[in-house]
Amino acid sequence: MLKVYAVENLRSGLVVGRDIMDEKGNVLISTGTALTKEMIYGLLDRPIFSVYIEEKEPAAEVPGQDHLLDDEYLDCYQDAYTKLAKMFQELAERGQFDAADLQALMDEKNFTVLSDGAKAVSQIHNMEHQEPYLVHHCLHVGILAGLMAKWLGLSMLDQYNLVIAGLFLDIGKLRIPAEVLDKQGSLTESEFDMVKKHAQFSHDMISMTTLNANQDIMRGVLQHHERCDGSGYPNHLTAENISSFGKILAILDMYDAMASDRIFAKRRSPFDVFATLYDDILDGKLDTEYGVLFIKHLCHSLNGNWVGLSNGEKARIVYLDESRVRSLPVVQTLSGEFIDLGKNRDIKVECILTANEVKA
Structure with a gap:
């Protein structure tokens, strides 16, 4: 087989x-x-x-957690999380962070490990996080930025800068009241207007640091909610006025926000997220080149991941047609059955499973 x-x-x-x-x-x-x-x-x-x-052997066996989570990756991720959380706290409290902490976080070894192809996608999906969502989300976007930069063949300097922009794009949410950020249910118009200020807040917070000298980072952070058709915020820019970093980070931010568990929303299947991203590409909101490249490469990285199906079963992704942006996977269940979800539309992938959920 x-x-x-x-x-x-x-x-x-x-x-x-x-x-x-x-x-x-x-x-x-x-x-x-x-x-x-x-x-x-x-x-x-x-x-x-x-x-x-x-x-x-045709039958799929549930691996132990040690096969789903890589100890080196977990250690590196936790170290990066600790450093990033410390910088967030320092920025919130005194408007500065220790530049040595950023240098340590961006150590080549850290992001060589953290942005290591398929492993990165598998690991950030398989981990369970107890700490607040915000820092994890920014770290995920930074990791995805590292992947995207490699897929685009950017120079090492641009790779470095894109990752930093991803790490700080949502720090402005520290200025939004927790009861608004974590609200379950629909936001009022005034609450949503408050949340939309976070991109400007993020820009303003890092403008007080040495990052202010790097306009690629500053524009990327400020513009990550702008949309190519002018429907975004804070400045309703259209495609020709949005930086490449802003266009890229818009895609990465959307993907992780929808694919991760939050207080007010459960994580979604990556394939549902891809469909949403592609709809926004077709509607002229997201950049076509960056969006299609991201979806195609991330599909590569999902092979081998364990998923929860809508019929309650657990299964492993064993094949994806990489030639189609909207392709759905072939999965293998615990009993060894193969299901082509592109043909069997009665069953859907509901989410990527964490290591603990696979073991349960």
Whole structure:
């Protein structure tokens, strides 16, 4: 039986089910070859996102939590969270943060680990967070920004700046009363007007720091709720006046906000989020180039993730048609049954499961 593996999830000893080809059509690794670490490292350096692996056992077994959550990743994430939370507190209390803390947070090793392809998407979905949502959301957007920057082939300096903009884009929400931010149910018009001020607040807060000298970061933070058709805020800019960072962060912010658990809203299936993002692309709200690239690359990264289905079952994503933006996955249930959710519309993915939910 053939199974699709994201390259980041390969391990030594797996047997290649179909020839792995390079971008020119040359065979890199032949069918039937048992993978070694050296082969896997070589694939990670190429624009190859998934490979077919020959599996003998058809039944899907629930892995232990140790197979879902990577200790190195968790340690790195928690360290980054602690540093970012400290900077948020310092900015809120005295209008400054220690530049050394930002440098430590942006250490190359940290974001090499945190923005590591499919692992990053899997890990931020699999973790359960007890601390307040705001810092986690900003850290997620920073991680997604690191991924997006690599997918776009940005320079190292632009990668660095885009990540920083993602980390601070919502810090202005610290100036919004908690009873408004965490309100369950619809906001009043005045409450929504208050929430919409957070982009300007974020810009104003970081303008008091050394980040003020970097206009890419400043514009990205201020413009992450602007929309290409002029329907966004705070300044109702249209596409030609929105920076590339603003357009990119708008997509990343929307994705994580809808895909994560919040006090006032349950997380949604990534495929429902993709549909919403694509509708906004077609409606001219989100940038087409950035939006389609993000959806296609993130689909690569969802292979192998465990999901909760609308019929109450747990299943693993084993295949996604990467040629279609609106494609739905083939999943394998615990009993070994394969379900093509593109054909069986009675069953939907409700959410990506955390490690604890898979074990339950």
